[in-house]
Amino acid sequence: MNINYLASLIAVIVLFLLAYVGVEAAGLRYFFGVLLPYLAVIIFIVGFVKKIVGWAKTPVPFPIPTTCGQQETLSWIKPAKIDNPTTGFGVFVRMLLEILFFRSLFRNTKMELREGDKLSYEWEKWLWLFALAFHYSFLTVLLRHLRFFLEPVPGCVKFLESMDGFLQIGLPGIMISGILLLAALLFLLLRRIFIPQIRYISLASDYFPLFLIMGIAITGILMRYFIRVDIAGIKELTIGLVTFHPIIPDGIGGLFYVHLFFVSVFIAYFPFSKLMHAGGIFMSPTRNLTTNTRATRHINPWNYDVKVHTYEEYEDEFREKMIGAGLPVEKES
Template identity: 65%
Template sequence: MKALFSLIVVLVLAGIAYAGAGLAHLQFIFGVVIPYLALVLFLGGFIYRIVKWAKTPVPFRIPTTCGQEESLPWIKQNKIDNPSTQLGVFLRMVLEVLCFRSLFRNTKTELREDENGPKLGYGSSQWLWLFAICFHWSFLIIILRHLRLFLEPIPAFVTVLDQVDSVLEIGLPALYITDVLFIGALLYLFLRRVVIPQIRYISLAADYFPLFMLLGIGTTGMLMRYAYRIDLVAIKEVAMGLVTFNPVIPSGIGSLFYVHLFLVSSLFAYFPLSKLMHMGGIFMSPTRNMINNNRRVRHVNPWNYPVEVHTYEAYENDFRDKMIKAGIPVEKE
């Protein structure tokens, strides 16, 4: 029901855009006003969340570690999994952000039956890592490819990405490799939540909704490229108008483009409120961005503030006579 509810919401959003731009002729609303509003909500929400996280005190030094801590000289330290320097933290973050290093270690746990009864077993499970990295890198490349619509002249690296992405030269126009990987990875992430009972049990509508939104964006984008030919010149005119704050709405673009643009705008507006904020949150996570130097440097709790204290000396001065009568030892007679 959670997945069905999320799917219905995405279909309703697509229907609103189709009806508004195609039937009610509100192209300016869906092509200019809503994208600008979504961008403001995205930037404002993103900055607010990052600033809020940055201001949150960290009372303990809590880096997650997976290897040997810096210790005696003859004990080999794992300088990336248990960093004791800023360089080690930087390398760890780079591998985490670009390669999903911690996810690569993903293991599955299950009870296995043998002649001695059930036994707890561990096994490697890198499928999630593989499809996650395919999705994220494909998404990044697709976004970079779209820069050709917003920039003039088109940067050289965008042209190179376009050529490499379509190197298989399948069909006309050529099929992009990242389009296939993007949709395939999203389908795997969706099926994983539906098929595996434990993951289905903990999945919420907020977990399904971004998947369906991204599937809707990818599907409408592929339909515009491979099925329903859209005027790319007119689309670039719209994109350049938005970037230069001189919006224009050419005629004859087609309702499918506005559905695609409205889904993208909805995702942008929803982004700061969702779990998708892990894109910025990974850099603010104390389990990743802190040095593990507890033995050398005392971590001072930033929540500490001066308070009035009652020392033991003052306590003894107040109750010395009573303590002596009760037989309690005192430091001063």
């Protein structure tokens, strides 16, 4: 047993109990249904903005893009306009591909030592595939939840739902995004637990978000398919939250509060964790800078003068020898 995932799993179970017991036994509905969600949102906004502003205020002293293709030099050599972008548009496309399609991760290979001493590299697509599946299904689930915050429910949200539920299995219809989300989470978790290298580098703070999002997904799926909850009441609560007229309708079960509590913990935890990669990816200097670094001068705001060994000092030291060797000098001794 590994302390890192055990601790994270236990943490999520404790969170579950806190909310469930807090609501069902102690009746802390207002606390878990109104106060904590508001507090979490405030922490999220303040934390997120602080982090982004902190990054943004930090200078980028040198242009250090990683060039992943041919540079633009001679007119007859075809440059890689996206992987070695010299224009803002090239950078825009590079970033778009990174952010929407995880392009760098797409390159992933797996190294193997074969026949004793032959290295081989194979395209490793699974991490890329499941990472995409995870992020897009999570996004879909998130967007679907707009139905709880908007009245009337916008057409685009309904459309998304109908796309998501096109399989039409059973009643209520199965939403693919939820299943995919859980499957992708499971993949990401299992690779951390079973691939020795990945287990070795994983921290508790890598398992915790996985378990937490699983908790969110599982409680959501339970409410949708297995345990009846008062949807109308829940919507009253969520609409109350977003319109700043919070109310706690009767008859919403503890499971919903657990779901909401998990979400609250998730968003409050977000700015203080690795989840901030969501913001960082936009600002990574190895990706978001143009590579025309010899054509345009990049300014370092804190550039300062340094002590150098001048030519005069150099000649002073070596003048005799230079003259002896017939090298031109500035001063003939």
